[in-house]
Amino acid sequence: MQQGLTLKLKIKPNDTEANQLRVMQLAYTKACDYVSSYHFEHHFTLSRRQLHDALYRRLRRDFQLKSQLAESVLITVLARYKTVQTLMARKPYRYKDSYTGKWYQVRRDLAWLRQPVRFKRLQVDLVWNRDWRFLKNGQISLNTLDKPIKVDGALHYFDRYMHQGWKLGTAKLLQIGRKWYLHIGATKELPDFNRSQMRHVVGLDRGLRFLTTAYDELDQTSFANGKAILRKRRKFKQLRQELQAKGTKSAKRRLKRIGQRENRWMADVNHQITKTLAETYGTGAVFALEDLAGVRFATERMAKDHRYEAVSWSFFDFEQKLAYKTTLRGGTVVKVSADYTSQRCPKCGSINKTNRDHERHHYRCAVCGYQSNDDRIGAMNIQQLGTLWASGETHPKFERLTAVE
Structure with missing residues (x-):
């Protein structure tokens, strides 16, 4: 390739x-x-x-x-x-x-x-x-x-x-x-990725509270905390609103500079996170990501005050940086279906959206009782889909076969 x-x-x-x-x-x-x-x-x-x-x-x-x-x-x-x-x-x-x-x-x-x-x-x-x-x-x-x-x-x-x-x-x-x-x-x-040389399968759940939650085959979990980043993004948003309200030429010039500065900062954050992930897992790593195509349509139906935070982070830039850094180290990035990754219990496989408490960011399975952080649950399910891909399945996904009413 x-x-x-x-x-x-x-x-x-x-x-x-x-x-x-x-x-x-x-x-x-x-x-x-x-x-x-x-x-x-x-x-x-x-x-x-x-x-x-x-x-x-x-x-x-x-x-x-x-x-x-x-x-x-x-x-x-x-x-x-x-x-x-x-x-x-x-x-x-x-x-x-x-x-x-x-x-x-x-x-x-x-x-x-x-x-x-x-x-x-x-x-x-x-x-x-x-x-x-x-x-x-x-x-x-x-x-x-x-x-x-x-x-x-x-x-x-x-x-x-x-x-x-x-x-x-x-x-x-x-x-x-x-x-x-x-x-x-x-x-x-570069040589095409060879599954026989695979050493790690890592599931990555992306979000706002944690920009990334990584879970690997050794049951190890790491979080990239997004709270400080969220606060800084809100400061950018507030400053832009103040400048837009002024409407002067100098305010518009500064508004343009601020937008460019925020884009550079976001790119740098993505660079740091992806570099850490690629270096941590090294040669032969498979990073599984949810396919987020079309997710923006859902976020645009959110409350207007929270819409900026939901849609403004550059997840595509994150994918691109992770992909080339992983490829240079002999690994690859795969996209898997996002269906039920936040609702499915990674231990027993039951699917029930009421298991997830959005307010407390907690997941508890009503069938087997397994509980954990909801972002970690998502990363575990994504990692399992990545493992299925590594074993030969082309488009692995979860089906709602054991749903709990």
């Missing part, structure tokens, strides 16, 4: 070089907006070749882009629309029939867009060995709209990727504050 990573490389241009990079970013972003509008006006029917034939010369003339940058603009725009289409398909439009009271959903596509996608953040996509490359003296060569420049970079940790079979690809040039970065795509061929 092919594993991909995004490597972040800090570069150090001087003031003149930084100005050259900024001019290139501005031209590239404006070109992306132009191509996006053209693609929107033609109802998303044009292929890359058709866009090239129609716009290539104009991109070179009007935006002063070099040949490879003009091609990269087309690739960037089409990739962004592909991403938007994927995200829209994941969340269909839902509506309630006023006569029957039934809920229906309609799959959305790009035709639902009312305006073209805008490229607000300044960026440039640079192709490896065409627009950027490493020099023998340790510097980095970067193309600009004028002539290439040579900049220093923090390369102290790059050796592990440059000499261990990783293939470098397109780099995205970004400015964050006053610092400049290259976000470099890297890929490597």
Whole structure:
């Protein structure tokens, strides 16, 4: 299988070089907006070749882009629309029939867009060995709209990727504050996961009170407490409400910065938790997660005051980080059915939703009397589904066969 990573490389241009990079970013972003509008006006029917034939010369003339940058603009725009289409398909439009009271959903596509996608953040996509490359003296060569420049970079940790079979690809040039970065795509061929080399099966229950509850085959349980995180998220929420109430330009600018800061903080928390899990269980670990597709629909029916806490954490980002870190260590992440994982007794297998006390976060089986923390119960059931997958079942799930009325 092919594993991909995004490597972040800090570069150090001087003031003149930084100005050259900024001019290139501005031209590239404006070109992306132009191509996006053209693609929107033609109802998303044009292929890359058709866009090239129609716009290539104009991109070179009007935006002063070099040949490879003009091609990269087309690739960037089409990739962004592909991403938007994927995200829209994941969340269909839902509506309630006023006569029957039934809920229906309609799959959305790009035709639902009312305006073209805008490229607000300044960026440039640079192709490896065409627009950027490493020099023998340790510097980095970067193309600009004028002539290439040579900049220093923090390369102290790059050796592990440059000499261990990783293939470098397109780099995205970004400015964050006053610092400049290259976000470099890297890929490597890794062997497919072999179940015969499996050493651990870990069930992970994700939630709000505990971001993760991990349970393994040795009956060991670990919790990632979410109380402090929940308090911080509520502070972000309160601060945003205060700034939105002001409505001034400075408040809006600060509101944007706060949103970016919260996203970085959430990503860092997910990074720390997934790194700890991957390092704790090491080689050959199987992490079983509930398939949470569609769970957002349920949380949107919650009370408005609690909706933010229920839907704002990036569980998808958590999955992605855990997946690549586990794969690099010779393990894998599997998704299992979420049906009855919080209602089923992991000891006797009986299913009864009244066994779970949501207020006390406690579970007590009415049949065998087994009791424990409700998040731990969920992790135990998920771990059992992961064990079934490891034994050869493709789509393990619990059936309501022994329900207690």
